[in-house]
Amino acid sequence: MHLQATTQRNTFTQPAPRAARPVPQAPVAGESIEMMGAVMPFARNAEIYGENEPAEYLYKVVSGAVRTYKVLNDGRRQIGAFYLTGDVFGLEIGDVHSFSAEAIADCKVMLIKRSTMVALAARSHDVAHQLWTMTATELQRAQAHIMLLIKTAQERVAGFLLEMAARSPGCAAVELPMSRQDIADYLGLTIETVSRTLTQLENSAAIAVPSSRRIVLRNPAALSRLNA
Amino acid sequence: MHLQATTQRNTFTQPAPRAARPVPQAPVAGESIEMMGAVMPFARNAEIYGENEPAEYLYKVVSGAVRTYKVLNDGRRQIGAFYLTGDVFGLEIGDVHSFSAEAIADCKVMLIKRSTMVALAARSHDVAHQLWTMTATELQRAQAHIMLLIKTAQERVAGFLLEMAARSPGCAAVELPMSRQDIADYLGLTIETVSRTLTQLENSAAIAVPSSRRIVLRNPAALSRLNA
């Protein structure tokens, strides 16, 4: 149940992290993380890092999409978050990752050495503040996720669609990079329930589903009402 | 449904925050937050702050216990976290609180002015690092909470008991400061299900419940196994 297709590392497109070219030092205070780090491509379903691996880097999505997740003993998978272009992930306080991360689609990810960031933060309050802010943003995301998980199937799906819409540049139609299984594992539902709920929402004219990965929010107000 | 007994502010035991005595300035780097701020008492069920109120302070539990929560349109309440002696809460990146906070039992809480902390963080890397660490701890707590919410009732209750046990100094018996309703709203269950599950665990000899607020972990290994 909840099996992933092919989750093994793709050793072709993903050189070992140690092989990354040296991260340029950026000693100036007020430096943003934008301008440092090496960009690395990952193929669809490639593992970016694994749970309990040392957290050597922090990551920024340059293009594509990423999921973080945990798998329980019995195989149930919970997706912690989806990261789209511009999002930062892999930020941990401990020195190991508490989730695993995989590419949802082929994507490019910028790697920034954690030790570099931490050292930089010690010198630049700006960088320190950025680190704090990113962690706090992540916290807010997690708290919103908790609020989703106590709701009904309809409310969860509606909430998910609104969240994705809010994160998409173009407003009307949402292009979903992830499968129904991913959505289900994010929302704590089964694919069947997600699928059924989407057709339900379509029948009630709240959304349109021209193709399975493309969803038009026909009546966002109705969705918000569902979102409680 | 999920109604709280008496949730209004108790204006007797809780002077307005503005009346707090001035926070001593602590310019020395390496300063800990321990030594600054005024301690204030709150009566059982008194509101400490409300959702969407400006986040002027951050709080540390000196004694007693606190819950943070949100209420949905339809009255469902979700408890975000329980805070026991020594825990810090109310740490936000935005300038309003995203949850409400209430005293579970009579308690004493230390208030620290947020602006003071932020100013201090700008001068002391140590303080900045503390702020970051506290936020990250909160993030981990939230992520663990997410993992709880996708599980079965048994697993949630077992997980909750183990969490509380881990946070209690004395190991064998857990003294729960919160009601069944609080536990239910934390775990996304009903009081009936929490109650039933506890008796189930008692019948299977995993725990003993000498009094409703006191629980002995008779077989922590079995609970851990449930916890998946």
Place this chain on the structure above:
DNA sequence: CGACCCGTTTGATTCAGGTCAACGGCCACA
């Protein structure tokens, strides 16, 4: 062009947990 594969949808049935209702224990207070 047809065969297959994968992700998705749809249908039938089951079950965990919710709902509704009654009861019991404990404590404060008269």
Place this chain on the structure above:
DNA sequence: TGTGGCCGTTGACCTGAATCAAACGGGTCG
């Protein structure tokens, strides 16, 4: 020593989502 209010427990029943199963559709590849 009653009596009323909480809080927690237990029971009977119901329902929303999971499970099991089958069919569909849109790709790729021989």
